[in-house]
Amino acid sequence: MSRSALSHRTFLAGGVAAGMLLAGTGTGLASAAPPSLAPGATPAGQTGWVTSTLARMTLEEKVGQLFIQNVYGKDATTPDARNIPLYGVASPAEVVQKYHLGGxxxxxxxxxxxxxxxxAGLSNGLQKAALSQPSKVRIPLQIATDQEQGVVTRIGPPATQFPGSMALGAGRSTDDARTAARITGxxxxxxxxxxxxxxxxxxxxxxxxxxxxxxxxxxKPQLAADMVAAQVAGYQADAGVTSTAKHFPGHGDTATDSHVAFPIITHTRQQWEQIDAPPFKAAIAQxxxxxxxxxxxxxxLDDSGDPATLSKPIMTGLLRNELGYKGIIVTDSLAMQGVRDLYGDAEVAVRALDAGVDQLLMTPSMDDAYxxxxxxxxxxxxxxxxLDAKVRRVLELKYKRGVVAQPYVDAAALDSTVGTPENLAEAAAVxxxxxTLVKNDAGxxxxxxxxKxxxxxxxxxxxTQTLADGLAAKGAVTSVKQTGTSPTDAQIAAAVSAATTQDAVVVTTMKAWDTAVTDPRAGQQKLVKQLLATGKPVIVVATRDPYDIAYFTDAPTYxxxxxxxxxxxxxxxxxxxxxxxxxxxxxxxxPVAGDPATVLYPFGHGLTF
Incomplete structure (x- = not known):
């Protein structure tokens, strides 16, 4: 098929639909939207589009598809000075076009x-930038974010919120995990x-x-695996968005944050098979x-001393060859210290690709890496x-997920999908x-x-205000004394004084375990203990990690x-x-505080009334 025939056919299939969606949305894209090249959502169409596109790409365009970068700015075309030190151009659209970015x-x-x-407007503007640059090909962007829910949530209300992965694990329902992914996706x-x-x-x-x-x-590996598989199905099969399992080969047994240092995992190969591998195998099977x-x-898994991101034995030998994974391998952010300790940013990019990675996320030195x-x-x-094999995987994914056929979204339709009453009700029910009620000794x-x-x-x-409002809605007369993660002695004294005139106290903690004796966060532990000493009924609510109770075991309600x-x-x-x-x-x-081998409350524990 000639290029002109392909363009005409795809314009009818995708470009007109995109233009119709944009009409009246205020994006200014309805008349300017370039046509998509997808001939239809069929395997033959995918093969034809990918092969044809790949054959017409320049080297610079192919390499650009291997990069996913952060760009500064709330819309695509307004200059933002923060982009200039990173990319030498000011607007997000210019960044996309300069490097032919993949995402x-x-x-x-x-x-x-x-x-x-x-x-939605930023997404449409960035897609327009990707699709309107002078080129023999028209390739839309992957547009990504980390919407894990819970502690890693990039898009807040009015988008529907869920409590995150460990909460879903506490609920034990793969149906709920899939629902959360379907709605989020x-x-x-x-x-x-x-x-x-x-x-x-x-x-x-x-x-x-x-x-x-x-x-x-x-x-527990099996519970994690079941939940991962359910969420992959929710994102991909139900919502039609790409899902990403992270962080291979497994980041669950480290006391070091790879954002700031270089963790070492001491698991044996057998322990990796038993502990770390099952969720990734479940994701691949899904x-x-x-x-x-x-x-x-x-x-x-690799005794070279290199990070897994740069390890051919791990990325190619283990993930590709042993596990049979055929999808895209993407790095974690290349701005993180864990991958920057041994090599310069430019060399990191090349080594990651040579190891078997397909896409590079957030390189901090784009010109050098490119x-x-x-x-x-x-x-x-x-x-x-x-290179062609990597780019082919990227193009195949964009086609499979419908981004080629329909790169733009209808901003006028957001209210019918985002944060609907039905979605919010499902999130509340989930x-x-x-x-989890861990302790209720005093009834x-x-x-x-x-x-009260x-x-x-x-x-x-x-x-604290949200909790107070929730209790007030149930008839309580509430007062609030917020003390933060590192309460001072004065804040603690004020909270304790206020408690003496109350019928009950609810105290929220946030990673109160993550502290040493000299750490200011020890104030959370001091706050709870001094509130308990008032003799008032005290309900402790751990609002993040469930481990806090190990540091105030005399709390009767948790x-x-x-x-x-x-x-x-x-x-x-x-x-x-x-x-x-x-x-x-x-x-x-x-576990017991200071003794991780001794269990204070076991997996599966939970009370009700």
């Missing part, structure tokens, strides 16, 4: 995710985000893990589109065949099945709230929410008041 990633700190209409897709860097497939066997924690479904690497040293990859191909260090719960004076204190301005997002805090208010009976079960062991 972009959204964050709040880049101003990419302010509200659904803005996100559908709302992302409506905003033009076609790739979610979720779910987290790490098995959090180390309670001192500073970077994974509640991002993991469980410390047809996962992408797998993200981990910047850590895993000597039992030039280095071009040079590696021209010199033969990376063969043309290897969350109610995750809240304080359920609390008779009508007319209740002090809400502890972590989080929004968290709830775990696994998340401080409003949906989780509203649910715990319903549990405290007795409107909802708790049914969550611990998805991890809670």
């Amino acid at each position: 972009v990633i959204y964050f709040a700190w880049t101003d990419s995710v302010q509200n659904p209409p803005q996100i 559908a709302e992302l897709k409506a905003m033009g985000v076609n790739t979610d860097f979720a779910p987290d497939a790490d098995v959090n066997v180390n309670p001192l893990n500073p970077v994974i924690g509640t991002r993991s479904f469980s410390s 047809g996962i589109d992408m797998i993200m690497t981990a910047h850590l040293n895993f000597p039992a 030039a280095a990859v071009l040079g590696a191909v021209r010199s033969g260090r990376i063969s043309q065949a290897t 969350t109610d099945r995750t809240t 304080t719960l359920p609390l008779t709230t009508q007319g 004076k209740v002090l809400v204190t502890g972590y989080g301005v929004a968290t 709830l775990a929410t696994y998340s401080y997002s409003p949906v989780a805090i509203e649910s715990v208010a319903r549990v405290i008041s007795g409107a909802v009976s708790p049914t969550g079960k611990l998805p991890v062991d809670i």
Whole structure:
């Protein structure tokens, strides 16, 4: 088929539809939208489009498809000076066009995710930039974000919120996990985000893990695997967006954060097979589109000392050859210290691709890395065949997920998909099945709230207020004394003084375990202990990691929410008041403080009333 015939056919199939969707949305794209090249969502069409596109791409365009970068700005065309030091151009659209980028990633700190209409407008503008540059090919972008839910949530309300992976593990329902992914994915897709860097497939066997924690479904490999598979199905089969299992070969047993240092995993090969591998194998069996690497040293899998991201034995030997994974391998952010300790940024990019990675995420030195990859191909260090295989995988994914056929979204249709009453109701119901009652020795719960004076204190301005509002809705007379993660002696004294006039106290903690004696966070532990000493009924609510109770074991009443997002805090208010009976079960062991080998509360523990 000639190029003109293909363009005409695809324009009828996709370009007109895209233009119709954009009409009246205020994006200015209705008349300017370039046609898509997809002839139809069929395997033959995919093969034809990918092969034809690949054959007409320049080397620079091929290499560009291997990069996913963050760009600063709330819309595509307004200059933002923060882009200039990174890319030498000012607007997000110029960044996309300069490097023929394969994708972009959204964050709040880049101003990419302010509200659904803005996100949809940015997505449409970036797609227009990708599709309208002078070229023989028209390739839309992967637009990605990390919407794991829970502690890693890039897009907040009015998008529907869920309490995150460990909460879903506490709920034990793969149906709920799939529902959460389906709703999250559908709302992302409506905003033009076609790739979610979720779910987290790490098995959090180390309670001192500073970077994974509640991002993991469980410390038990099988539960984590079941939940990962359910979420992959929810994202991909139900919502039609790309799902990404992370962080291969497994980041669940480290006390080091790879954002700032270089973790070492001491598991044996057999332990890797038993602990770390099952969720990734489940994701692959479910047809996962992408797998993200981990910047850590895993000597039992590769004793070279290189991070897994740069390891051919791990990326190619293990993931590709042994596990038979055929999808895209994407790095974790290349700005993280765990991958930058041994080599310069340009060399890191080449080594990652040579190891078997397909796409490079957030390289901090784009000009250098882009030039280095071009040079590696021209010199033969990376063969043309290897490059083409990587680009083919990227193009196949864009076609399979419908981004080629329909790169634009209809901003006018957001209200019918994002944060709908039906989605919010489902999220509340799912969350109610995750809240875990760990301890109720004094029989304080359920609390008779009508007319009772209740002090809400502890972590989080929004968290304490949301909880107080939830209890007030159940008839309590509430007051709030927020003390943060590092309460001072004065704040503690004020909270204790206020408690003496109350009928009950609810205190929220947030990683109170993550502290040394000299750490300011020890104030959370001091706050709880001094509140207990008042003799008032005290309900402790761990709003993130469930491990906090090990540091105040004399607390008679303890709830775990696994998340401080409003949906989780509203649910715990319903549990405290007795409107909802708790049914969550611990998805991890809670160890004794300072003795990780001794279990204080075991996996599966959970009370109700």
